[in-house]
Amino acid sequence: MTKTGVLEHAIKLVQCESVTPLEGGALDYLQQVLESLEFECWRLPFSEEGTPDVDNLYARLGTGAPHICFAGHTDVVPVGEVTDWQHPPFDAVINDGVLHGRGTADMKGSIACFVAAVEDYLAQKSAPAGSISLLITGDEEGPAINGTKKMLGWREEKGEKIDHCIVGEPTNPAKIGEMIKIGRRGSLNGTLTIIGKQGHVAYQHLAHNPIEGLATVISKILAEPLDKGTDTFMPSNLEFTNIEVNNEAVNVIPARASARFNIRFNDAHTPASLEQLIRNRVAAALAGSPFQSELSLALSGESFVTSVENELVALLSGAIRDITGLEPELSTTGGTSDARFIKDHCPVIEFGLVNKTIHQVNEQVPVEHLEVLTKIYRRFLEDYFRAGV
Numbered sequence: 001m002t003k004t005g006v007l008e009h010a011i012k013l014v015q016c017e018s019v020t021p022l023e024g025g026a027l028d029y030l031q032q033v034l035e036s037l038e039f040e041c042w043r044l045p046f047s048e049e050g051t052p053d054v055d056n057l058y059a060r061l062g063t064g065a066p067h068i069c070f071a072g073h074t075d076v077v078p079v080g081e082v083t084d085w086q087h088p089p090f091d092a093v094i095n096d097g098v099l100h101g102r103g104t105a106d107m108k109g110s111i112a113c114f115v116a117a118v119e120d121y122l123a124q125k126s127a128p129a130g131s132i133s134l135l136i137t138g139d140e141e142g143p144a145i146n147g148t149k150k151m152l153g154w155r156e157e158k159g160e161k162i163d164h165c166i167v168g169e170p171t172n173p174a175k176i177g178e179m180i181k182i183g184r185r186g187s188l189n190g191t192l193t194i195i196g197k198q199g200h201v202a203y204q205h206l207a208h209n210p211i212e213g214l215a216t217v218i219s220k221i222l223a224e225p226l227d228k229g230t231d232t233f234m235p236s237n238l239e240f241t242n243i244e245v246n247n248e249a250v251n252v253i254p255a256r257a258s259a260r261f262n263i264r265f266n267d268a269h270t271p272a273s274l275e276q277l278i279r280n281r282v283a284a285a286l287a288g289s290p291f292q293s294e295l296s297l298a299l300s301g302e303s304f305v306t307s308v309e310n311e312l313v314a315l316l317s318g319a320i321r322d323i324t325g326l327e328p329e330l331s332t333t334g335g336t337s338d339a340r341f342i343k344d345h346c347p348v349i350e351f352g353l354v355n356k357t358i359h360q361v362n363e364q365v366p367v368e369h370l371e372v373l374t375k376i377y378r379r380f381l382e383d384y385f386r387a388g389v
């Protein structure tokens with residue numbers, strides 16, 4: 001039952017053209033399946049000026065505790081050149097035991113696995129000794145303004161309490177069971193502008209070339225690491241992503257030069273401590289020079305980590321061990337995800353499919369991976385409600 005269940009759900013979901021922010025029928029399909037399992041469903045469309053309107057789905061079965069929530073997204077990134085794909089990205093073609101299509105790994109596949117696991121659990125147990133919910137957004141690959149964050153706010157106003165959450169993002173490098181994400185680094189974007197004095201290239205002594213100032217500052221910022229890493233995180237990293245001078249003329253020393261950068265930071269830092277550190281290095285680099293500087297920073301997500309002691313980690317690790325024989329690495333690597341919003345509400349960890357082909361052409365998932373992940377989620381549900389955490 002599980003086998004045909006998960007594959008059918010995965011195919012139906014992949015066939016919905018839900019390129020962010022479009023719903024594409026994916027939430028409709030999920031709602032119909034979950035209602036047939038007697039979940040209560042709420043569609044939660046949100047809008048905000050300057051951002052796309054987004055539809056979302058919250059579904060809950062049961063009213064008691066403990067309450068486990070599965071969080072995910074049905075929106076997918078654009079496909080790029082359709083002709084670059086071996087199989088059309090929304091046809092959900094199965095070839096040689098592999099399901100092809102946009103969203104197969106990130107992350108309609110894992111949603112299908114969770115739904116199939118719940119179906120199987122209910123077929124055997126009739127009702128959970130607590131509550132199961134699905135928090136599914138259509139705004140994870142987009143600006144993430146009208147999705148998970150607002151759904152969590154709505155849920156809080158309604159007095160809904162979630163005890164634990166698993167986000168089904170693809171976390172495994174190659175095999176199912178290799179890696180659980182227990183936290184994520186924070187992300188901070190910055191722009192640094194050096195202001196010099198404009199002038200003629202032939203009269204350089206009358207000008208101050210900000211490109212020289214910027215080069216000095218960049219060297220100084222990169223000369224030493226931001227930190228040494230912590231127990232659960234790798235060292236924070238600052239990466240310059242763009243340099244802009246905007247100078248059309250060949251005989252003019254420009255007045256300004258800017259660099260953009262992104263910092264992925266661990267729990268040794270806060271946005272404020274990073275700002276101070278950058279400002280100190282800029283000041284040291286420019287001491288005694290004629291240059292001025294401007295720095296602007298924008299936070300896109302704080303770092304967070306769920307304790308390895310948390311029962312959620314032990315239960316999911318145990319289920320993975322039972323089904324695959326692997327001991328999952330508890331990692332904090334990778335980009336940001338909606339777990340950054342959920343961590344303010346309950347303990348959250350992430351576990352899903354293999355992330356090797358996500359956001360690429362020819363995104364794909366072996367059918368066997370879908371079956372193994374379904375079994376892991378199924379075992380987790382069993383253990384979770386038995387433990388009554």
Ligand SMILES: [Zn+2]
Nearest residue numbers: 106107140169
């Ligand atoms: Zn994703």
